[in-house]
Amino acid sequence: MQKNVIRIIGVPIDLGADRRGVDMGPSAIRYAGLNVRLKRLGWKVEDSGNLEVPVPESREIRDKRLKYLDEIVTINERLHIVVSEAIKEGVIPLILGGDHSLAIGTLSGLALSGKTLGVIWFDTHGDYNSLDTTESGNIHGMPLAVANGIGASELTSIGGMKKKLQEENTVIIGAREMDPQEKEMLRQSKITVFTMRDIDQKGMMEVVKEGIEIASRGTDGIHVSFDLDVIDPEEAPGVGTPVPGGITYREAHLAMELLADSGRIASMDVVEVNPILDNHNKTAKLAVGLISSAFGERIF
Incomplete structure (x- = not known):
């Protein structure tokens, strides 16, 4: 068992989305000073570099309903192994994206590790689409459904188990844009969804406390999945699918600080930073700040 160790795993994948650029996300986040910031907080940082990911231009889309399916399966098969190994070794895997399709591998790896983890999913979107409900064919809109055993068998079978999460221990925070069928699927599940209206009415502190x-409940810890598009585009312009009306800079930091206070974070992925659309690396710098808050940085 290694204590106070964070293992960084870069996944420069932009096969799951239509807009190019998130493949540069891991480099942008590192360039914004992630490793140094974490070390200042007393963490030992092991940077594993990036998984090898093909660029879309080198591949063909064979099925527009599940774009780049074979390539995404291959990448997540690799990722789930390294995530599982990290958990078994007692270190915290911190996965840098890349688009949110990488969470298929993250959640599969967590399940393979033998640990039972709750999930808190910060995202504008539900990411609960499947082959039957998708309007775009983009797999970055499917990872939460896949982890719950819904979707193409090539994806749900990664890691050898169909379901990778406990619905009753899974929470979405910050949702404000979902497809109609996706909404209905989530309503039928046991997943808890806190929309932006819930945050407006209850406040971020109450929402995150309820989420934690x-x-x-009955878990070994919490996996945090943070999609930067949950933040308002004024604060996080460098994302592929910006939607007005997101959470504020301080709400995001408060959420991470409360999670740090809980002492329950066992793993984390940070996704959808797109430097091509960013302004002077503003979104990557914000990502570094939020990660630092999640791992113990305080104002005073």
């Missing part, structure tokens, strides 16, 4: 309590 739900994700902690």
Whole structure:
């Protein structure tokens, strides 16, 4: 068992989305000073570099309903192994994206590790689409459904188990844009969804506290999946699918600080940073700040 160790795993994948650029996300986040910031907080940082990912121009789309399916399966098969190994070794895997399709491998790896983890999913979108409900064919809109055993068998079978999460321990925070069928699928599930209206009415502190309590019931810890598009585009312009009306800079930091206070974070992925669309690396710098808050950085 290694204590106070964070293992960084870069996944420069932009096969799951239509807009190019998130493949540069891991480099942008590192360039914004991630490793140094974490070390200042007393963490030992092991940077594993990046998984090898093909660029879309070198591949053909064989099925427009599941774009780049074979390539995404291959990448997530590799990722789930390295994530599982990290958990078994007692270190915290921190996965840098890349688009959110990488969470298929992250959640598969967590399940393979033998640990039972709750999930808190910060995202504008539900990411609960499947072959039957997708309007775009983009797999970055499917990882939460895949982890719950819904979708193409090539994806749900990664890691050898169909379901990779406990619905009753899974929480979405910050949702404000979902497809109609996706909404209905989520309503039929046991996943808890806190929309932007819930945050407006209850406040971020209450929403996150409820989320931590739900994700902690009978679990060994919490996996945090943070899509930067959950933040308002004024603060995080460098994302592929910006939607007005997101959470604020301080709400995002408060959420991470509360999670740090809980002592329950076992793993984390940070996704959808797109430097091509960014302004002077603003979004990657924000990502570094949020990661630092999640791992113990405080104002005072």
